[in-house]
Amino acid sequence: xxxxxxxxxxxxxxxxxxxxxxxxxxxxxxxxxxxxxxxxxxxxxxxxxxxxxxxxxxxxxxxxxxxxxxxxxxxxxxxxxxxxxxxxxxxxxxxxxxxxxxxxxxxxxxxxxxxxxxxxxxxxxxxxxxxxxxxxxxxxxxxxxxxxxxxxxxxxxxxxxxxxxxxxxxxxxxxxxxxxxxxxxxxxxxxxxxxxxxxxxxxxxxxxxxxxxxxxxxxxxxxxxxxxxxxxxxxxxxxxxxxxxxxxxxxxxxxxxxxxxxxxxxxxxxxxxxxxxxxxxxxxxxxxxxxxxxxxxxxxxxxxxxxxxxxxxxxxxxxxxxxxxxxxxxxxxxxxxxxxxxxxxxxxxxxxxxxxxxxxxxxxxxxxxxxxxxxxxxxxx
Numbered sequence: 001x002x003x004x005x006x007x008x009x010x011x012x013x014x015x016x017x018x019x020x021x022x023x024x025x026x027x028x029x030x031x032x033x034x035x036x037x038x039x040x041x042x043x044x045x046x047x048x049x050x051x052x053x054x055x056x057x058x059x060x061x062x063x064x065x066x067x068x069x070x071x072x073x074x075x076x077x078x079x080x081x082x083x084x085x086x087x088x089x090x091x092x093x094x095x096x097x098x099x100x101x102x103x104x105x106x107x108x109x110x111x112x113x114x115x116x117x118x119x120x121x122x123x124x125x126x127x128x129x130x131x132x133x134x135x136x137x138x139x140x141x142x143x144x145x146x147x148x149x150x151x152x153x154x155x156x157x158x159x160x161x162x163x164x165x166x167x168x169x170x171x172x173x174x175x176x177x178x179x180x181x182x183x184x185x186x187x188x189x190x191x192x193x194x195x196x197x198x199x200x201x202x203x204x205x206x207x208x209x210x211x212x213x214x215x216x217x218x219x220x221x222x223x224x225x226x227x228x229x230x231x232x233x234x235x236x237x238x239x240x241x242x243x244x245x246x247x248x249x250x251x252x253x254x255x256x257x258x259x260x261x262x263x264x265x266x267x268x269x270x271x272x273x274x275x276x277x278x279x280x281x282x283x284x285x286x287x288x289x290x291x292x293x294x295x296x297x298x299x300x301x302x303x304x305x306x307x308x309x310x311x312x313x314x315x316x317x318x319x320x321x322x323x324x325x326x327x328x329x330x331x332x333x334x335x336x337x338x339x340x341x342x343x344x345x346x347x348x349x350x351x352x353x354x355x356x357x358x359x360x361x362x363x364x365x366x367x368x369x370x371x372x373x374x375x376x377x378x379x380x381x
Contacts, residue, residue: 065173076156
């Protein structure tokens with residue numbers, strides 16, 4: 001899909017810098033479509049969407065669907081913290097009271113002077129979950145495995161769900177009938193994200209047995225002890241790094257403004273059905289804040305919607321090759337009018353993407369009953 005830019009002015013270039021001071025390669029920035037590594041595109045039809053997806057290689061992109069385009073990229077834990085901040089409108093630590101003694105024996109009162117939903121509370125939450133589920137999980141479960149299980153069963157964690165499939169993301173973007181003016185699908189390119197991530201870059205250096213200079217010394221030593229002379233995959237190393245940070249209170253916590261992708265070993269039936277993975281921030285700031293710092297943009301740019309181009313209104317004398325733009329950026333936010341809801345459901349049903357497939361358990365069967373009712377309503381329209 002090619003369009004002309006008015007006035008024929010040259011495409012601007014900008015030099016971006018990652019958080020640890022290393023320079024990323026120069027990227028060509030289309031002035032009307034995005035800011036640095038972030039671009040948003042309003043898509044008027046599924047044909048246009050499919051055309052753009054042809055140049056997004058499977059495995060290189062992670063997708064996440066939002067029913068409301070104004071929803072930010074935030075974890076469940078972020079949303080709780082946000083609600084807490086709105087409720088009290090002052091420093092978290094002033095409102096902890098006497099703390100909470102949990103049934104599993106973990107005493108939250110030890111952390112009453114700390115900010116809630118931070119590192120100390122993750123530590124306490126994992127300890128509580130492990131205590132109350134003793135014997136239900138494999139003895140080899142790590143803190144990362146427990147955090148994944150907590151996310152699966154409804155706990156608010158700092159993991160953010162993504163999928164390798166743009167169509168699974170579409171399912172979640174159009175899952176319910178609520179009338180939002182616009183739906184959204186976020187897409188993040190892992191190869192380009194690596195260019196902004198000191199930790200991910202260091203993992204690549206470690207896999208090549210180079211110095212891994214961006215890893216703390218203790219982390220590099222642990223990786224060498226874990227893997228020795230073997231040749232692990234990058235996913236194995238990411239999991240090992242996650243376990244150095246999750247549930248840690250001591251100086252061994254990484255605590256970086258960085259994000260790494262996580263594919264759980266084995267996973268569970270729902271994760272497998274959804275072709276799912278997680279993105280894990282290595283700090284307890286809001287997810288979109290961490291990502292914005294990495295990419296060198298403001299959080300407003302990540303949540304942009306009003307500055308997007310509508311492909312159905314592009315003028316004939318504009319030349320902007322969207323496929324080329326997508327190949328140059330790190331994050332794409334696709335925007336869809338909610339009027340596309342019925343066509344989205346029809347398309348997803350033809351792909352056999354339904355509640356029973358996405359949720360391969362009793363939850364999926366129960367949710368599918370709602371789908372049958374909604375389908376009946378659509379047929380009467």
